[in-house]
Amino acid sequence: MALKIRTHLFSYLALLGAFISPHASARVTDIGLKCNDIPKALTVDHVWGGTRVAFDALENKGFIYIAYYDADRWLSVAQVDKCSGTEKKIRIPSRFEGWDAHNSITLAFDNLNRLHVSGNMHVSPLVYARMDTSDQLSGLDRVRSMVGQDETQATYPYFFRFGDGSLGFAYRSGHSGDGVELINRLVGSGWVRWTSTPVFAPASEKNHVNAYHTEFLLGPDGFFHVAWVWREDYAVETNFNVNYAKSKDLRTWENSSGKILPLPITPKSAEVVDFIPERSGLLNNIRLGFDGAGRPVISYLKFDASGATQLFHARRDEAGWKSVAATRWTYRWDPRGGGTIVGEIGFSGVRQHDGQLIEQVHQPEINSKTFVYDTDSLKLMEVRDPVHDDVTSTIAHRQGPAGMVLSLRNVRTGGTAAGPSDSHVISWFSRPADNRDKSRKCTTAAEPCNYVSELILSTIRSSSESRN
Template sequence: MLKLLAPLALACAVPAAAQTAEPIDRVWAGHDAAFALVVTDARIYVGYYDAERRLTIASRPRKSSRWRYARLPTRVGWDAHNRIAMALDAQGRLHVAANMHNDPLVYFRTRTPNDLGSFTRVAVMVDRAAERSMTYPEFLKGADGRLIFKYRDGGSGRGREIYNVLDGSEWKRLLDAPLADGEGKRSAYFVGPVVGPDGWFHLTWVWRDTPDAATNHDLSYARSRDLVHWQRSDGTPLALPIRLGDAEIVDPVAVGDGMINNNTVPGFDAAGRVVIAFHKFDGAGNTQVFLARREVTGWRIVPASDWKHFRWEFGGNGSLDFRLRLGTPKVEGDLLVLPVVRDGKPIDLLLDAATLARKGERPGRRLGEIAVPPGMQRNTVEDASGIALAWPSLPPNRDVPRDQVPEPQVLRLIVPD
C-alpha cells in the first residue's frame, strides 16, 4: 500500500569542492542496482530502494530542500540486475518500472502531475503474455516527443527487444515486430538508442549466446530517424526483427575475446560522426579499450589504451563486479576524450579528435566525491543538467545473498555550486 512520508532528517556530509551533497534517504546497500534520476526546470525526482529494500520515489522542487517520499509495494532482493527506470510523459505524469530480472511487469504511474500520492500500479502495459519475463526496462523519448518504453522479453540467450509507445494515456506497440530477435539461440544486449547531432538515433549492441558473460560476441550497430524504420550505417534498410545474420557487424569479436555487454558506448566526434567505445583482448592478451568510427569507407577501429599486464578475465552467470567501465566519448578542444574507470580509478583516455591517434591518458574527474566504507564502492547516476546521485554499496555478488546484510547507506543528491 502506498505511503507518503514527511521529509526525513539526516546528517549532512561535508560537500566536495564546487558541489553540494544533500542527503535524501538511507538506502539498500547490498548491491549496486541502478537508481534513477529525473530533473526538470521545476522539480527533481529520485527513484531508489530504501533501507528496507522498498522501491521509493522522492521528489522536491528545484528551489527547495523539502523532500516528499512515496514507498511503492515491491521490494528488491539480492539481484543487481533489478535497475529502476523512470520518466515523465508529456502531461507531467511520472512513470516508474523496476525490480524486474526475468520477472512479470512491475510498473507504476501517477494519475496527477507532481502528486506522489496518486501512484497506481498497472498490471498489464500492452500484452500480458509478453510481460511475464521482463528485464532491462528503459524509458526514452521518440522523435515526436512521445514516451517510449523498451525491455527485453525472455531470458539471456533467448531474448527479444520490445518497444512500446504511450499514445495519450494508453500504451501500444511501437513496432509490429521485436527490434531484435536472438532466434532462441542468443540475446542482444543494447546500449542506447541515443540521439546524435545528426538527429539520428544510434544503437550499439553485442550478441550473447548464454547467461555466461564470456559468450558475448560481434559488436553491432543500427540507426533510425523514428525508432520504427532502421538501417545500417550505409543507409541499407534493416528488416525487423534484426537477427545476427542480418546485423551490421562493426567488429566481429569472438566469444571469449574480452568484450562484454553494457561496455559498448556510442558517442560522437567533432564532425558528428558516430564513435563506439568498447574493449577486447589485444594480441598480447591484455584488455584494451578500442574506438570504432564510421568513416567514408566503413568502420575504422583504433586502440584507445596501451595497458600492460591488465587482463579482465570474466565469465559465469549473475551480476559481475566490473573491473572496467566505459563512459561516453566526447570532444574537448582538439581531443576526443573517453572517460573510463579501471579497478575503481577514473582515467581519461585521450585521442586526437581528427586522426584518432592516441595521445595518452590523464586522471579522470570524480563526480560526487563521497565517503565510502571499506569494502564498498561508490555509485553515481548523472543527469544532463549536471545534477547527480551518489551512494555507497557492496559490489555485485553474482546475485547470490551474502552471509551478512550490510548497514543501509546514505543516498545523496550532488548539485554543482
C-alpha cells in the same frame, strides 16, 4: 542470469561540471518569490544496500524526484521541493526480494510533466508506475501494465525520447541468450507497442541468441543509432561480433550504407563492424558516441594478439568500418559465466568537449583517467587526470558501514526545468556487486548484516542565480 557489467565510472563522472557558491541561503525565483535554499546535504531516507544497484534521480522546475529501495527494500520515490526543501515519499508496491544487481530503477517525465517509474525486475513481471497528475505522487502507489503483452519476463528497462519528443520505453522480454527487445510509445495517456516485430532476433538458425545493445541514441543526423554484441547463452564469454544499425523511426532499420534490414535483425543479416569470435574478450559494456562531425563511434573491449584486454574504437569511412586500438595495456580481463560482476574496466563512450574528442576510462592499472583522441585517426593523444569540482569535498568524507562502497548519481534534468539552476547529486552506500547476484551470509563480524545507510541529496550552488 546475464552478466551485466557495472563500472566505477559513475563514481567520478558525477563529480564533473558543477560549481559551489558558499554564500547566501536564499534566492529569488523567476516569478519573484523568495525561496529558501535546500540544505547542501539533505538526508532523504535510509536505503537498503545489500548489492550495488542503480538508483535514479530527476528534476523539473519545482521538484527533485529520487527513486530508490528504502530500508525495508520497497521501491520508493521521494519528492523534494527545490524551494522549501520539504519532502514527500511514496512506496510503489514492489519489493526488492533478492540480491540481484540487475534490478536498476529508471525515471522519466512525459510531455505533461508526469513522472514515470520502472525497475526492480530481472526476467520477472514488468514493474511500472506513473503519476496521474504533474507533481502529485498519487498514482505511484500502484503497479500498472503498459500494453498487456510480453510483460512477464522483463529486464533492462529504460525510457527515451522519440524524435518528436514523445516518450518511449524499451526493455528485454525473455532470458539472456534467448530474449527480444521491445519498444513502447506513449500516445496520450496510454502506451502502444511501437514495434510489432522485435528489433533483434532471439535465434540464429538453430541457435538461441540475444542482442546486448547500447541505448537507441538519437544522433545529430536525426537517426537513432545502436550498436550491439550477440550472445549465445547466459555466459559472458559467448559474446561475439560488434554490430551496428540506424533508424529514423525505430520501426524501419538500415545499415550504415542505407540498405534496409528486415526485422528481426539476425547475426546473418546484421552489419558487422568487427568480426570477433566467442571467448575473445568481447564484453557487453559496449558504448556508442559521436565525433565532432556527428559520425557514430563505437567503443568496446577485446583481446589483442597477446591476449591482453584493449579498448578499441570503430568508425565508418568511405571504405567501410575501421577499428583502432586506443590502448597498449598488459592487463587481461576475462570474466566467465553469468551474474553481475564488478567491472574491472569501464569507459563512457566518446564525446566532443571543448573541441576535443574525449572519453572517461577506468582500469585497475591507471585508475580513472580522461582520454583525448585525435579526431582524424582516433588514436590516443593524451591521458589526463579527471577534473573534479568542489562537490568532492561535500561527499568524499562520507563513511559507510563495514564492507560498503559509496555510490553516486547525478540528478538529471527533465520536464520543465528552466534556466540555470543548482546541480544535485545523490549518494548512498551498498555492498559491491561482487557476489554474482547470490544472497550473502552475513553472520560474521567481517560482514555484518547491516546494509542500511543514509541516502543523501547534495546540492552544488549555481553562481548564476539571483540571491539575497
